[in-house]
Amino acid sequence: MRRYFGRKLLLYGLTFFVAVTINWMIPRFMPGDPVSTMLARRTVNDPAAYEQMRVYYSDLFGLDKPIWEQYLNFWGSLLQGDFGISVWAFPTPVGSVILSALPYTLALVIPAVLLSWVVGNWFGAFAARRKLLDSAVLPVGYLLTAMPYMWLAALLAWVLGVVTGWFPFAGGYSFSRTPELTWPFIQDLIMHWVLPFLSLFLVALGGWAIGMRNMIIYELDSDYSNYLGALGAPNRLIRRYAFRNAMLPQITGLALQLGVIVAGAVVTEIVFAYPGLGLTILRAIQNLDFFLLQGVFLFIVVGVLIANFVIDVVYLLVDPRTRIGVA
Amino acid sequence: MTLKVDDLRVYYRTLRGEVKALDGVSFTLADGEIMGLAGESGCGKSTLGKSLIRLDQRMKHVGGSVELDGQVLPIADDRRMNAHRFFEVSLIPQYSMSALNPTRKIGRMIEELLRSRGAPFDRKELERRLHLVGLSTDVLDRYPIELSGGMKQRTVMVISTLLDPSLLIADEVTSALDVSSQRAVAQTLLEFRDRHLVKSMIVVTHDLSLVYQIADTIMVMYAGKLAEKAPAKTIVNAPRHPYTQALINSLPEVGVRYSERRLQGIPGSPPSLLNPPKGCRFRDRCPLAFDKCETEPPFTEIAQGHSVACWKAI
Structure with missing residues (x-):
């Protein structure tokens, strides 16, 4: 177990070093x-x-x-x-620029990733092998997952923001308010959060649902499912087992998705002018702000590495086969 | 009499039409009988085995009935059939190596399976049976991946027979094993019967020489129909159906040097079951075929416990 984690940590350390170096290089090679x-x-x-x-x-x-x-x-x-001093927000240190943007991105990305994963898996698993539901979930899922983030974001902003006027569609909070810990301000925050969250959530949801549906169908066709069926085990038990096994690739998928969702967050934040890391990246590039760009990327790299590490540990817990390799 | 199968027909639905994999099969299985079910690939032996416990989605029950211990088995009704599965009919599948859920400890899986069937979980009895097949009780605290192929096979054998079924179907259980494990598995099956854990057994196989060691009777199938059923000794020493004869001749014998005598194969190949020819289905490959073979030979008892479907034998 210790050797396994030692090896993992070494690998993560190396990845960190390479990623940070590349982060440092990229802005310097920009014209x-x-x-x-x-x-x-x-x-x-x-x-x-x-x-x-x-x-x-x-x-x-x-x-x-x-x-x-x-x-x-x-x-x-x-x-x-x-992390140095920001060129764009001179003379604010990069660290504080990032820290003021970070909560917005985290509040957007973490619920969107986790909720879409949970709901998508649950929905996909539920739909698999249930004819009527399946024929509805499948096309909707494909439609959602094929949508570009910014397009869905623009669509949501137009329908739920401009046409119906239910939600505000620009900024992290109303321009007329100053950040404070009061109930009206929090309410305002939440209202501004809904649309960007929804656009990230919906696109990811379709992918998870389809992935899970396919995995469940595969698992229900597997030998252990057939054996249980031959021994007359109720569908409930077979589906539970299939779900557990179908989760494994979905967990890996979640780890892989974490890097991509940051990119999704960038465009979503730009569409909604949401003051998170994505918008900060845009500002940094526009102003050739090496230090800010480096800093943001560093945060993203660290975030993805931590997430991957957590997934590694989770995998150890849920899949006995990986545990054997470790021992 | 444990099992009575009467004119059973099970077809496969395919895009090109119905494949008549099991086309009018009738036989009986006595209490305590171990019957070997042999034939080449695609003859319908596995289909027959599956039909008795669980039709898969492509299979369609077209006609005929199955009676077990005087009760009709509702083989076409998946839901009603559940009541009989595991308790009365059980299966040791072809795929024992992958029959166990990889993410559950074996003991917990067995417990959950039994609970879900409303059967009591008797750990003592389970441990006793594991010892019977030479497994230690540690197996229960392990995941399937921690067992060898032979151990998994024996674990599955224990699970399948846990509720003392009347009929056990062993589907190609030895195919994936080496010779010494094959023998051990065969002996275990025999022991299950002798200890009355299982009343009677159908051992589906293409390995006649192995099943000969444990089977009381052997039934040979050809192209979806029965060719011959007789006591194991008779099938091997005095087969009457030309197909059985050819099948026996194609087996290697101990002590014979095959540089001197070429091993005989059976020339030709079985007919398509999508649209099988009328009359005897072995006709085209049969050295003895004559005019009468244009009509189908009935499966007739020619001696005590010996039935053949061939005009030359009747």
């Missing part, structure tokens, strides 16, 4: 210069002053050093928990 972008916004006309400011900011961000030194400095400050 453009963040300092001149920043200065362009200041509209400095005096060339001497411009040069002075350029030198000052380059030094401040550490961009005047050779590239390898920048890389080492990056790791050095990262290990001290220092």
Whole structure:
């Protein structure tokens, strides 16, 4: 068991190192210069002053050093928990920009991923081999899962936001309010959360339902199901066993989905102007904000790694076959 | 008399029409009888085995009846048949290696299965039976993947016979095993009968030499019909149906050197059961075929306990 986790942790460590390095590299290979972008916004006309400011900011961000030194400095400050200063939201540190956006994304993604997974699996399992329901669930599921996130988001915003006016469709809360811990504000938050959540939830739901339905049909056809059937075991028991076994690939699927759902969250947040990490990524790219981009990606990498680790542990609990490999 | 099958017809539904896999089969099985059911692939022996316990979705009961211990088995009615499964008719499947739920400990699975059938879970008795087949009781606390193929096979044998069924169908139980395990399984089946855990047994196999060691009688099928049924000794030593003769001749014998004498196969192949020919179905491959074979030979008893469907034998 200890060797297994040791190996796993080593693998995760290596993945972390490579991912962080790539995160560091990507913005630096993007065309453009963040300092001149920043200065362009200041509209400095005096060339001497411009040069002075350029030198000052380059030094401040550490961009005047050779590239390898920048890389080492990056790791050095990262290990001290220092992500640098945001160019876009200068002079706010990247850490606090991310921390203010993170709750929105987490509140959006975690319920959307987990709920769509639970409901989708349950629904798919229930529909499998039940003729009428199945012929309804299958096409609806395919329709949902084939929808691009932003398209469904735009559709929801239009129908439930513009046409019916039930839900607000822009921002994390009303512009007229200031964040505070009062009931009306929380209510406002929730109302703004519904549409982005729904668009993520619905797209993922279809995929899970179809996957589970197919798995259950496969499992109900398997030898152990047939054997139980031949011994007259009630459908309830056979379906319960099939469900348990069909869950295993779905758990793996969940782990794989976690990385993708972040991408889904990016476009969804952009459509709804929802102030989470997705919108932050967009802002960071638009402003060539290396540090912010690095920081956000780092959070995503860490998030996906943690999620995968949790799934590894869950897998150990639910599938005895993996436990044997471990012992 | 344990089992009485009368003119049983079970067809497979396919896109091209009905495949007549079991086309009018009648026989009886006495109390305590172990019957080997032999024939080549596609002759309907597995279909017969399945028909007696659980039709799969493609199978259709077209006619005929099955009686077990004087009770008619509702084989076409999946739901009503449930009452008889496991309690009266049980099955050791072809796929014993994968017959156990991989994510349940074996003991817990057995307990859940019994509870779901409303049968009492008697751990003592279960342990006794595991010892009978040479398994330790540790097996109950293990997952199927922790057992070897032979252990899984024996576990399934114990589970299937736990409720002392009247009729046990063993479907190709030895096919996936090595020779020594085959022998052990065969001996176990014999012991189940001798200890009255199972009243009578149908052992579906293509391995005549193995079933000969344990079977009281052997029934040979060909192309969805019965060819011959007789005591095991008679089938092997004095078969009357030309197909049985050919089948026996195609078996290797101990001590014979086959560089000197070529092993005989049966030339030709069985007819399509989608649209089988009239008359005797073995006609085209039969060395003895004559005009009368255009009409179907009845399955007739020619001696005590020896029935044949061949005009030459009657």
